[in-house]
Amino acid sequence: MALNGGAYAPERSKTPFPTRQLAILALCRICEPIAFMSIFPYVYYMVESFGIAHNKAQISMYCGMVTSAFAFAECASGVFWGRLSDRIGRKRVLLGGLLGTGLSMLWFGFAKNLPMALIARALGGLLNGNIGVLQTTVAELVTVEDHQPRAYSIMPFVWCLGTIIGSSLGGLLARPALSFPSVFEGTVFDAYPYLLPNLVCAAVVVFGLAVGILFLEETHEDRKFERDRGCEVGQWILNKLWRRETDYVPLSDKDGSLDEMRVMLGDHDSQAYRSIGSSPTLCSSRASIAEPPDFSLEKDCGASPDVTIRGAFTRQVCLNIIAYGILAFHTISLEQLIPILMSREEPSPDAHPELPFKFTGGFHWTTQQIGTILSIQGILQMIAQVVLFPWLNRKLGSLRTFWLTIALYPFLYLFAPYLALLPKAGRIPGIMALLIWKVTAQSLSYPSLNMMLANSAPSKKVLGTLNGAAASSASVCRGFGPTITGIVDTFGDSHGLSGLAWWTCAGIAAIGWIPGVFMREERRRPGFQGVAVDAEVGIGEPLAGADSDADSVVTLSADEAVLSK
Known part of the structure; x- marks a missing residue:
C-alpha cells in the first residue's frame, strides 16, 4: 500500500507550530540563565571577602571552584532527573x-564562607534537572520535522537573553551598601552584601515557577492527558481576564496536534479513547480510511514501545553524547580564555616574540570594556540563533550543519592567541571577528546536536533519560574544562607560550571530528519508533535493538513518502 507524497505534505503542514507552549517554556527557561549568570560580576569580590586567599592567583582558583561546583553536581544528577x-x-x-x-x-546570597558558597552552588546543580528535560520537552512539543530548526533556536536565544539580564543584575545589585549607602547602609544587605541580587533572582524564579504551574502542559505521551489542576486554574484565570467561558479556546497547542500521525491519517471527526496504564490517551480512529496502514511496530495509534535503558543507548545516541562532551569541554574553556586574553598585560615593547609559537601578552582592557564586549557577544549570539541557524539548518540539515561547525572550530583556537600581537587599532576588529566566529559556531553546533539526539532516540519514553545523559556528559566536561585549561594557560604563560591553552583546545576540538565522522542523521515520524530513516540516502533501516523482521519499512525522500507493507 502506498501513500502519495504530494498528498502527505499538505496534511503535514496543517500541524501548527506550538507557539504558546514554547513561549511558556521560554518564560520558565529564562529564569535559570538570569540566576546562573548573576554571580559572575561579583564572585571574585565575594571570594576575596571570605579572607581565605593569600594572593590573587588563589582567588581565581577559588572562583573556579565555585563555578565548577554547579557543573559537577549537575553531572551527578542529570541522568537521574532524566x-x-x-x-x-x-x-x-x-x-x-x-x-x-x-x-x-537564597542560600548563596547568605553565604559568609567558601564551604557555604560551594554547598549552595552544588545544591543548585543537584536539584536542577532542567537542561536535559527541557530538550526532551521541546522534542515532544515539536512533532513536525520542518518546525525543528525554528523551535530548537528558541531556547538558546532565551539563554543568551537571560545571560545579559543576569550579568546586569549581578553587577548592579551586588554590594548595595557601597553603591547606595543612603538606602542600604546598616540594613541586612550591608551584613550580607551579595544577598540583594540573589533575592531578585529568586523572585524571578518564583515568577517562572508560577507561570509553569499555571500554563505549562505535560508533554510525556503517557502523562499528558492526566488531570492538571494547575493548568485548570490557569485557564480559569484566562477566562476571567480575557474572555467568557463559552468563548474560551484552550491554551494547549497539543489539543490541536496530539500527534503528527493523527494529521497524516487525516480523520479528526471519529476519535476513540484508550488507556495506557492509568492515563487516558486520545487517538484517531482508522475506520474512516479506505486503506488503513498496518503498522506492526505500532498497533496502538502511535504509542511508543517500551525500550530498555540498555537498548535506548544505540550507536548513534552514544556518538551524540560523546560529541556533546567534547563540544562542551572546549566551548566552556573558550568562555574562560577570551576574558583572560582581553585582561592580560600588553606585550612589553622590549619583548621579542619568537614566532610562530613563543610570545606573550594580551589587550589589558578594563573590566568595563570587557563587560561591554561580552554584552555585544550575547546580542550577536541571539541574532545568529534566531536568524542564521534555522536558515542554514533547512539548507544543509542538522548533520551537515554540525560537520561544518566542528570542522572549523580548531582553526578558531589556532588563530585566536595571535590577536595579542595586533596593533591597538586592530584589536577591536580582531576580537569582534573572533566573537562573531565563536557565537556563530555555538549557535549552529548545540541546536544541531539537540535535534539529532531527539531524532535518534528509539522511543519517546526514554528521551528524558537520553537527554539527561547528554546533559551529564556536558556538565562533567564543563567542570573539568576551565580547570584544565587554566592550569595549561598558567604553565604556558610562565614559559612564554600564551597560546598553549588555545592550541590545547584546538587539539580537543579536532578530536571532536572522530565521533562526527561516524554520526548519521536520522529522522523520525510519530508511530515509527524502532525504525531509523537515514536522511542522507533516504532509505529506511532498522535501528540497533529494533526488530529486524518488522514488516513496516519507511522510505522518505524530498518528493515522496512511501509506506510499504
Missing part, C-alpha cells in the same frame, strides 16, 4: 528544577 521525567512526567521535574534553583540562590 529518568525520573520518563516516569513521572516532564512538568514536575522542570518545576522541581526551578524550585531548586531558587533555593540555591
Whole structure:
C-alpha cells in the first residue's frame, strides 16, 4: 500500500507550530540563565571577602571552584532527573528544577564562607534537572520535522537573553551598601552584601515557577492527558481576564496536534479513547480510511514501545553524547580564555616574540570594556540563533550543519592567541571577528546536536533519560574544562607560550571530528519508533535493538513518502 507524497505534505503542514507552549517554556527557561549568570560580576569580590586567599592567583582558583561546583553536581544528577521525567512526567521535574534553583540562590546570597558558597552552588546543580528535560520537552512539543530548526533556536536565544539580564543584575545589585549607602547602609544587605541580587533572582524564579504551574502542559505521551489542576486554574484565570467561558479556546497547542500521525491519517471527526496504564490517551480512529496502514511496530495509534535503558543507548545516541562532551569541554574553556586574553598585560615593547609559537601578552582592557564586549557577544549570539541557524539548518540539515561547525572550530583556537600581537587599532576588529566566529559556531553546533539526539532516540519514553545523559556528559566536561585549561594557560604563560591553552583546545576540538565522522542523521515520524530513516540516502533501516523482521519499512525522500507493507 502506498501513500502519495504530494498528498502527505499538505496534511503535514496543517500541524501548527506550538507557539504558546514554547513561549511558556521560554518564560520558565529564562529564569535559570538570569540566576546562573548573576554571580559572575561579583564572585571574585565575594571570594576575596571570605579572607581565605593569600594572593590573587588563589582567588581565581577559588572562583573556579565555585563555578565548577554547579557543573559537577549537575553531572551527578542529570541522568537521574532524566529518568525520573520518563516516569513521572516532564512538568514536575522542570518545576522541581526551578524550585531548586531558587533555593540555591537564597542560600548563596547568605553565604559568609567558601564551604557555604560551594554547598549552595552544588545544591543548585543537584536539584536542577532542567537542561536535559527541557530538550526532551521541546522534542515532544515539536512533532513536525520542518518546525525543528525554528523551535530548537528558541531556547538558546532565551539563554543568551537571560545571560545579559543576569550579568546586569549581578553587577548592579551586588554590594548595595557601597553603591547606595543612603538606602542600604546598616540594613541586612550591608551584613550580607551579595544577598540583594540573589533575592531578585529568586523572585524571578518564583515568577517562572508560577507561570509553569499555571500554563505549562505535560508533554510525556503517557502523562499528558492526566488531570492538571494547575493548568485548570490557569485557564480559569484566562477566562476571567480575557474572555467568557463559552468563548474560551484552550491554551494547549497539543489539543490541536496530539500527534503528527493523527494529521497524516487525516480523520479528526471519529476519535476513540484508550488507556495506557492509568492515563487516558486520545487517538484517531482508522475506520474512516479506505486503506488503513498496518503498522506492526505500532498497533496502538502511535504509542511508543517500551525500550530498555540498555537498548535506548544505540550507536548513534552514544556518538551524540560523546560529541556533546567534547563540544562542551572546549566551548566552556573558550568562555574562560577570551576574558583572560582581553585582561592580560600588553606585550612589553622590549619583548621579542619568537614566532610562530613563543610570545606573550594580551589587550589589558578594563573590566568595563570587557563587560561591554561580552554584552555585544550575547546580542550577536541571539541574532545568529534566531536568524542564521534555522536558515542554514533547512539548507544543509542538522548533520551537515554540525560537520561544518566542528570542522572549523580548531582553526578558531589556532588563530585566536595571535590577536595579542595586533596593533591597538586592530584589536577591536580582531576580537569582534573572533566573537562573531565563536557565537556563530555555538549557535549552529548545540541546536544541531539537540535535534539529532531527539531524532535518534528509539522511543519517546526514554528521551528524558537520553537527554539527561547528554546533559551529564556536558556538565562533567564543563567542570573539568576551565580547570584544565587554566592550569595549561598558567604553565604556558610562565614559559612564554600564551597560546598553549588555545592550541590545547584546538587539539580537543579536532578530536571532536572522530565521533562526527561516524554520526548519521536520522529522522523520525510519530508511530515509527524502532525504525531509523537515514536522511542522507533516504532509505529506511532498522535501528540497533529494533526488530529486524518488522514488516513496516519507511522510505522518505524530498518528493515522496512511501509506506510499504
